[in-house]
Amino acid sequence: MEEGELPWLLVNEVGGIRGILHSHVPFLKKHFHLITMKEFLENRKDVGKMVQAIYLWWHKPVIDKELLQSLPNLKVIANSGVGMDHLDLKLIASFGVKMANAPRAVSSTTADTGMALLLASARRLVEVHNISISPSMDYCEADILGVKVAGATLGIIGMGRIGYKIAVRAKAFEMNILYHNRTRRKVHEEQAVGATYCKKIDSLLQQADFVMLVVSLTPQTHKLIGKRELELMKPTATLINISRGAVVDQEALVAALQTGVIRAAALDVTSPEPLPRDHALLKLKNVIITPHLGIKTDKATYMITEEAVENILAALNGLPLPSEVLPS
Amino acid sequence: MESQELPYVLVDCIGGRLGVYEDHLGFLKKRFHLITMKEYLENKTFLSKKIRAIYVWYHKPAINEELLQSLNNLKVVASAGVGIDHLDLKLLSSYGVKVSNTPFVVSTDTADMGMALMLASSRRLVEGHEMAVSPDTEYFPVDWLGAEVSGATLGIVGMGKIGYKVAERAKAFEMKILYHNRNQRKKEEESAVGAIYCKKIDDLLQQSDFVLLAATLTPQTHKLIGKRELELMKPTATLINISRGKVQNKQNCIKVWWHDKSWENLQL
Numbered sequence: 001m002e003e004g005e006l007p008w009l010l011v012n013e014v015g016g017i018r019g020i021l022h023s024h025v026p027f028l029k030k031h032f033h034l035i036t037m038k039e040f041l042e043n044r045k046d047v048g049k050m051v052q053a054i055y056l057w058w059h060k061p062v063i064d065k066e067l068l069q070s071l072p073n074l075k076v077i078a079n080s081g082v083g084m085d086h087l088d089l090k091l092i093a094s095f096g097v098k099m100a101n102a103p104r105a106v107s108s109t110t111a112d113t114g115m116a117l118l119l120a121s122a123r124r125l126v127e128v129h130n131i132s133i134s135p136s137m138d139y140c141e142a143d144i145l146g147v148k149v150a151g152a153t154l155g156i157i158g159m160g161r162i163g164y165k166i167a168v169r170a171k172a173f174e175m176n177i178l179y180h181n182r183t184r185r186k187v188h189e190e191q192a193v194g195a196t197y198c199k200k201i202d203s204l205l206q207q208a209d210f211v212m213l214v215v216s217l218t219p220q221t222h223k224l225i226g227k228r229e230l231e232l233m234k235p236t237a238t239l240i241n242i243s244r245g246a247v248v249d250q251e252a253l254v255a256a257l258q259t260g261v262i263r264a265a266a267l268d269v270t271s272p273e274p275l276p277r278d279h280a281l282l283k284l285k286n287v288i289i290t291p292h293l294g295i296k297t298d299k300a301t302y303m304i305t306e307e308a309v310e311n312i313l314a315a316l317n318g319l320p321l322p323s324e325v326l327p328s
Numbered sequence: 329m330e331s332q333e334l335p336y337v338l339v340d341c342i343g344g345r346l347g348v349y350e351d352h353l354g355f356l357k358k359r360f361h362l363i364t365m366k367e368y369l370e371n372k373t374f375l376s377k378k379i380r381a382i383y384v385w386y387h388k389p390a391i392n393e394e395l396l397q398s399l400n401n402l403k404v405v406a407s408a409g410v411g412i413d414h415l416d417l418k419l420l421s422s423y424g425v426k427v428s429n430t431p432f433v434v435s436t437d438t439a440d441m442g443m444a445l446m447l448a449s450s451r452r453l454v455e456g457h458e459m460a461v462s463p464d465t466e467y468f469p470v471d472w473l474g475a476e477v478s479g480a481t482l483g484i485v486g487m488g489k490i491g492y493k494v495a496e497r498a499k500a501f502e503m504k505i506l507y508h509n510r511n512q513r514k515k516e517e518e519s520a521v522g523a524i525y526c527k528k529i530d531d532l533l534q535q536s537d538f539v540l541l542a543a544t545l546t547p548q549t550h551k552l553i554g555k556r557e558l559e560l561m562k563p564t565a566t567l568i569n570i571s572r573g574k575v576q577n578k579q580n581c582i583k584v585w586w587h588d589k590s591w592e593n594l595q596l
Contacts, residue, residue, distance in 0.1 A: 015471075017467055017469040017470065017471075018467075018469075018470055019470070021470070021471055022471075057470070058470050108478035108479070108501075108502065109476060109478060111478075112447060112451070112476075112477050112478050112501065113451065115443075115447060115501075116444075116447035116448060116451050116453055117453075119440060119443060119444035119447060119448075120444060120447075120448055120453055122440075122444075123440070123441060123444050125444055125445075125448055125453070125454070126453075126454055126457050129454050137345075139345065140343075140344065140345050141345060141346055141386065142343075142349045142350070142351070148437065149436075149437075149440050150436040150437070150440065168500050169497075169500045169501060171500065172496055172497045172499060172500030173440065173443075173497055173500075174436065273468060274460060274465050274466070274467065274468055275460075277463050277465070282460075282461045288453075288457055289457060289460040289461055290453060290456040290457055290460055291456050291459050291460045291465075291468035291472070292468055293451050293452075293453070293456055293474065296451075296470075296472065296473045296474055297450075297451070297473055297474050297475055297476040298473050298475070298476070299475075299476040299479075300476060301473065
């Protein structure tokens, strides 16, 4: 590489409905020579050998064997977020390419999304907003009561960084906190948020008034919540999903919501996104669906790009990556 | 009064849009002989001497001089909720009638609602839901963004029980908390939530990303937030009102107020 030339970074596209945000481009261009997939495909051979890094934005570009084979000098792939279920980590590692995600940037904002959904569902915010702005005043106050949050039990399934930040927030709402996780957290971490470990998920499901899903999507968590789990939940309970749509058996969820097996659901993630327009979940009154709000703030998205750049530069300079992801 | 006769309590109405909840009747009727305004008006002569208390639910019945003059054995008016701006306290006092509200049971749920509104507004939850369920939606654009709550500055106007509970919650979101109140809180109370006192409301308005109104409606707080105050706020700021509509000047901003609604079995 010529002296002074910036390393080449491949992205899927810039702008539009799916691309890298325009506001991030100046920062990226300070460190890299930006190449889009379109430019790469127009000149695979020459561009291919120049690309040293990929910045994945909302899961694109798709990383497959063909792409990896065309980028012989690829050193690192940085993912915009923490969900890695769209990546074949073993395949990437087999090409000697390092993988990084952005845990610091996403955790607070995603925890906020979880709390926003919990509160909106508990207090029937969407419903009462629509009543409040409706031209007719035809409703009974007694019919639009919500459920109490203070003193209620929150069951967190998946107590990683995000799950823990949710516990910190829920504690301030005077909630009783249970959690289920692959591994138990340290005692002082549990005590700081007053969280009780449930080794068996059933125990959490039976006691919780609010069940919040904060797990990564893996083969083990695929359809983690199905008919059996929903039936273990209280009929007054609310399911909140901020993990991945595939963690829930959607058909079982529809049935459970229609028949009062659980009270309500609030879903930031579905399978697919968006759902087909005739999907039963769209018609249910006791469901709030949001368009994968997760990290969708100016601040969080910018921090994600900053964290990605930090990891990419570390990899290119032969330094340890701040947030490397190894194939498990 | 005959022994074992329950005291007569006047309520506006039962059921319907704003009446006393049917679910509460069991509890009330165990202790009182409930009389609705309709029943009272149909039999004023007999009932006016029997009624010893009024239970005001959603600000009804309206208590005026005429009513107070007819109810000569009235001892107490119990108002549901904490706001009492709908009651003429001087008038009631002049008739020797005691007044009560329910400050303890409302504070948590009202604070929760304030947080719910702040989160829903900043993250565009209602709009997002509409997009997610709209028949026209084909994709979710990645540049559709909201504003961050974690780490932002919250200015609480009115740091009573409710305002303080909001501060406790906001602290867990790593928010910077400013507050404006008639009186400064004790140092320990401020440190517990990391709240900074703004003696001048202007200081709070100029620095806040979220301004939350949790003040009681009084002649001093009527139209507290008007054109001048709104112009002092950041252009990126959000106003959340969980106090009373009249605390803000409706002509100058969109009404965002809400009743708290959370039903829990009443505990004695």
